[in-house]
Amino acid sequence: MKRVFGALVLAATSWVTFGTASAEPVKIAVIETLSGGQAAVGKMFVTAINYGLIKLNNEKVWPDGIKLLEYDNQGGPSEAADKLKAAINDGAHIIIQGASSAVGGQITDDVRKHNLRNPGKEIMYLNVGAEAMEFTGSKCHFYHFRWNGNAEIRLRALLTSMKDAKVLGSKVYVIGQNYSWGHDVQRLVREYSKFGGYTVVGDVIHDVNKIQDFAPYVVKIKETTPDTVVTGNWSSDLLLLMKAAGDSGLKVRFATYWMDQPGNVANAGPTAIGHYNVSSFYPDANGDATAKFADDFKAKMGQYPIFIQGHTVHGIWGLGEALKKIKAGADGKVSVKEIAFAMETASFNTSMGEVAMRKEDHQVLLPLAVATVSKDAKYKVDGTDMGFKTIRLVSGKDAASPVQPTCKMERPGA
Numbered sequence: 001m002k003r004v005f006g007a008l009v010l011a012a013t014s015w016v017t018f019g020t021a022s023a024e025p026v027k028i029a030v031i032e033t034l035s036g037g038q039a040a041v042g043k044m045f046v047t048a049i050n051y052g053l054i055k056l057n058n059e060k061v062w063p064d065g066i067k068l069l070e071y072d073n074q075g076g077p078s079e080a081a082d083k084l085k086a087a088i089n090d091g092a093h094i095i096i097q098g099a100s101s102a103v104g105g106q107i108t109d110d111v112r113k114h115n116l117r118n119p120g121k122e123i124m125y126l127n128v129g130a131e132a133m134e135f136t137g138s139k140c141h142f143y144h145f146r147w148n149g150n151a152e153i154r155l156r157a158l159l160t161s162m163k164d165a166k167v168l169g170s171k172v173y174v175i176g177q178n179y180s181w182g183h184d185v186q187r188l189v190r191e192y193s194k195f196g197g198y199t200v201v202g203d204v205i206h207d208v209n210k211i212q213d214f215a216p217y218v219v220k221i222k223e224t225t226p227d228t229v230v231t232g233n234w235s236s237d238l239l240l241l242m243k244a245a246g247d248s249g250l251k252v253r254f255a256t257y258w259m260d261q262p263g264n265v266a267n268a269g270p271t272a273i274g275h276y277n278v279s280s281f282y283p284d285a286n287g288d289a290t291a292k293f294a295d296d297f298k299a300k301m302g303q304y305p306i307f308i309q310g311h312t313v314h315g316i317w318g319l320g321e322a323l324k325k326i327k328a329g330a331d332g333k334v335s336v337k338e339i340a341f342a343m344e345t346a347s348f349n350t351s352m353g354e355v356a357m358r359k360e361d362h363q364v365l366l367p368l369a370v371a372t373v374s375k376d377a378k379y380k381v382d383g384t385d386m387g388f389k390t391i392r393l394v395s396g397k398d399a400a401s402p403v404q405p406t407c408k409m410e411r412p413g414a
Contacts, residue, residue, distance in 0.1 A: 023063040023328030028094045029087035031080055031107065034072040038235055040262070041099045045128065046070060048309035049096065051301050052316025061323040077106035084110050088123060093334050094319065098129020098148065098308055101181040105132070105139065112141045122336040126319065128312040132180035133404065136363040140407035145343055145362045147315030148280065151184040151232065152401040154257050154368065158278040159196045161370035161392045162228070162255060168196055169227020174203035175217060175241070176232050185232035201226050209236050214244035226252060234258040242268040261307045265373060266382035272373045277388060281310025283379045285369035285390045286352055293351035304379060311366060314355050321346040337412055353395055361407040365396035
């Protein structure tokens with residue numbers, strides 16, 4: 001399935017194509033889950049991308065505009081591989097994807113292979129959500145740029161904030177999904193135990209998006225009597241875990257990466273109060289600056305930005321910063337290699353603070369906010385009387401983790 005621009009963009013073609021210069025348009029292909037049970041997440045990415053493009057249009061960053069193409073990967077790596085081929089055939093220059101490190105792993109490998117086989121016809125992968133460590137580690141390559149956090153960056157900000165607030169406790173349990181992302185979280189929670197001053201009293205890895213009832217897992221959590229449960233679960237695996245925890249009245253604090261995905265607070269009910277989450281954006285994270293951004297996003301897109309949408313917008317704006325630095329070739333063609341070189345040094349201010357791409361491994365250094373679920377939150381979620389109340393805003397520099405030694409970046413000749 002392919003859609004050119006998507007509903008929002010089709011309704012506003014004038015703000016995506018600007019000018020009549022001879023340069024060809026830059027084509028961005030979003031490859032996300034746009035149908036089925038996981039479609040809500042994919043569509044949130046598309047909404048954020050569309051919002052980000054409004055700024056690029058206003059600034060006229062490319063003479064002949066930017067075209068957004070949409071492809072439905074139906075939630076799987078093999079389908080994503082097929083859609084990537086379709087996007088290439090349709091002339092896409094840039095691939096953007098975020099939901100699932102499994103899908104992202106397929107895309108980044110295929111982009112690298114395509115570029116090796118087709119010199120002069122390179123494509124680029126803007127990663128706006130796949131957070132497994134390998135993307136900027138063993139799988140790093142010149143045409144991959146991660147505009148979101150990773151498992152370690154997020155965990156360190158989360159644990160540090162909870163430890164300083166004296167709510168982490170001395171006993172931690174880990175539950176995660178059985179693929180690269182879940183294994184990263186599980187490993188890192190153990191590695192950070194000395195730093196956090198806790199003991200891991202239990203952990204479990206489960207199949208991805210196959211568990212219909214997490215009640216047995218909640219029973220196991222209760223048996224270990226932890227102070228905090230850390231989970232990197234997302235999508236239905238977090239929604240159903242929160243439901244099981246809420247139904248059982250589980251009185252344990254959760255420390256999560258994706259609690260702000262719509263539906264989780266409602267599913268957890270009153271047991272959600274006191275849970276902690278780390279995110280790239282909250283409307284209250286940086287006073288008037290983030291509130292103004294949130295209000296503008298809502299005015300244009302019909303909702304406040306949440307979950308993955310903050311850093312996705314920043315990824316699109318990072319592309320804009322790169323496009324400002326280059327020009328189309330004499331033949332009017334887009335040079336993806338030039339865009340990539342320009343993106344390596346992209347740096348700009350956002351409502352959350354400075355966002356900067358790290359040249360060594362193409363990992364963005366982005367501010368992160370740690371929040372707790374509270375009835376005192378200004379912005380309520382899921383139709384409840386609860387929301388996320390920021391307790392700490394961490395700068396991109398302070399949140400950063402070191403460049404992984406497994407990243408062996410090879411740059412093409414300029």
